[in-house]
Amino acid sequence: MVNAKILVIDDNKSVLSALEILLQFEYKEVGTLSNPNQISSYPGLKDCDIILLDMNFSAGVNTGNEGLYWLREIKKKVPLVSVIMMTAYGAVDLAVEALKEGAADFVLKPWNNDKLLATVKSAYELRKSKKEVDQLKRKESHLKQVINQQGSTIIGNSKSLKGVLHLVSKVAKTDVNVLVTGENGTGKELIARALHGQSLRMNEVFISVDMGSISENLFESELFGHMKGAFTDAKEDRAGKFEAANGGTLFLDEIGNLSLQTQAKLLSAIQHKTIVRVGSNKPISVDIRLICATNVNLDQMVADGLFREDLLYRINTIRVEVPPLRERNEDIILLADHYLNKFTSKYGKQGLKINQAAQEKLKTYGWPGNIRELLHTVERAVILSEGNVLKPTDFPLNNAVSAKKGTGPVTLEAMELLMIMEALDQHNGNHSAAAEQLGISRQTLYNKLKKSGSAI
Template identity: 50%
Template sequence: MIAANILIIDDDRDVLETARMFLKQEFTNIQIEENPERIPTLVRSNEYDVILLDMNFKKGVNDGEAGFYWLNQILTYDSQAVVILITAYGEVDLAVKAMKNGAVDFILKPWKNQKLLGTILSAIQLRKSKKEVEKLKVTQEKLADAMDLPFQDFIGGSAAIERVHEIIDRVASTDANVLILGENGTGKELVARELHRKSQRKSNVFISVDLGSITETLFESELFGHVKGAFTDAKHDKPGRFEIASGGTIFLDEIGNLTLPLQSKLLTVLQNRKVQRVGSNVAIPIDFRLICATNMPLHEMVYEKNFRQDLLYRINTVEIRVPPLRERAEDLPLLLDFFLQRYTLKYKRPGIRIDKSIINKLQKYPWPGNIRELQHAVERAVILCDSKVIQSSELLLTTTRPLPKKDNHPVTLDDMEKQFIQQSLQDHNGNVSTTARTLGMTRTALYRRMKKHGLH
């Protein structure tokens, strides 16, 4: 016996009883109904794997209108319903038309039992597939929401942040390419995800790619995919990030890190909206919303011929600059409170607060690591605080203190950053990984800044 709930609707009692007697030998539950007026009640109160529906319910009327009407009613109450039409030989054209309106198949009266059984078994499998697809879709949406949770809090009410929100609201509903500029730790991915959440692609995937972490040899395989046998470790076909993002949004972070040859390959894909997997000559069409981000001065890099001008034009239909924390110091109390709530809950230390007397000092600190540095500072303070009140700014700035100026001469921001990184490396005995974690940045980003300041 196959576990299935089957409903048969026909005004001919003999047809109903014949079908029930045969099908009850194969399936667990067979329900028959002569009166189509009961369809709404039945469909609302039961879940059927398959519904067999007659095309006509009045003697002498063979136009199939009743069948069309009740098919529409069934699909209104259950859009995933699997309906098989029961029809006579002369009504095949009507049945085909009804299939275009949502029926999945039809059987002819009088039917052969094995044909009827095979049609129902196929329909049950279709119903199962529909339910699995629906479950997968809901699961994907839930997973996407869960993955977005750490990125859903864009805290701040300063004029600088309000301007960012204003641009997001204007641009999100379009498919315009967006370039997000800002220092490390300012929240560029927050902006990208907010653009996606407010876009017409929000029900599809958001794929984030850190270009700074992809080696040049793996660039094409990761972004464009590969076919089995394309290289030594290619043991099966693999779609690239662009293919996976098709229909949704792809976020290319650290785009300023790409070498000129890789920029050229990326530009070709952006222009053609097609990718070729490594080892294949087949061009695969892709449809995506492009958002890029970088902390590097792309316009200066174009002038210095380190970044392609045509690629810059392609990716920055709209530019959004995310301000560093030092330019939105008025948001600091809100951010402190937000991270304090998060980490007192995480570490089960309720009631800890920050003394208001140190807020002013914290607002004057330049926060070179921006929001990420602040986040790590609050987490560390919650862990180390031995009372209910964080009263010393040093507890928040233990390893992220501003460095003294040399010879009392004014220094540039670059000078401060260099001294800051030098001191942090010394504090961690030259361990780059530990230093990067403390500063709230990736090892790649730290190496890049060390190279910039001649510290490697």
């Protein structure tokens, strides 16, 4: 017996009885209705797998219009149910019309029992297929949401960041290729996700690929896919990143790491909007929005013969330069507080605060590793913290490396402020003791703090 629910709707009670007797030995639950006006109030209507529906309910009427009307009403309420239409008046055009309206099949009265059971069985298989497809679509939609939400929120109020976000909002709704540039750790992937999230493809998938992690001999397989048996480890057909991103956005990070040979293969795929799986000769059309990112100077690489000029033109319709953290000074504490909240929750250390001296230390550091370095610095401080207040000593930063790279507090004013804040921290905020250690008067120390906007 099949675990399915069937509903028979016919104004002829003899028909209802006959079908109930016939179907109850094959299917777990069989219900009947003699009045189609009761369809909406029928308990468990949405759980029905199959509905057998008469086409004519009024005496002397054989147009089938009543059945078509109720078919449409049922489909509105239960879109995936399989509906079999029944009539004593065989007309090809009526059957065609019913199928167009979504009926699964058509049965003539009087019916042959074996044929009717076969028709119901086919309708049930159709119902199962529809449910499976619907479940797969729901899972796909959920997976897309999960994948697209993997990025973090872009945090900051600095002028330089606002300029980037304004450009993103202007470009996002188009399908032009975008090149995102910037130093390591600046958040290039977040900008790429923002472009996707504001685009017309926002409900489709965002696929991110780290080009620096793909070896040259696996480049085609990873990006274009392969067929079973194409090489030793190809045990099954596999779609590449281009196919996986079809309809959505493909983000190629660290594109400057590609060799000239792989650059040529990528250029061909972008130009023709088609790919060919390894081991196949069948071209597959792909529809993607391409966003690339790099932390190297591609213009210089072109000049040095290390990057194809035609590929650069293809990926560089719009260029978005993400500013380093040292050019977003007013965002540093916003970001530090964001990560502090994140990690205090993660490690169960609620109530932690960053004191003024530590904030000044964070603001005067050059952050050669940018936001990624700040994130790890705050996480380390939270993990090792022993009190409720994070002080400058909780943030051991390599200012020598920062200054050497030209990214740190190289001005005398900035270095002075850093020394003052560290001295204050060592003396628990005691201005007199800090001034004595630094060899300056208390008033001089206060004036320097006031000038920097850091007076306590």
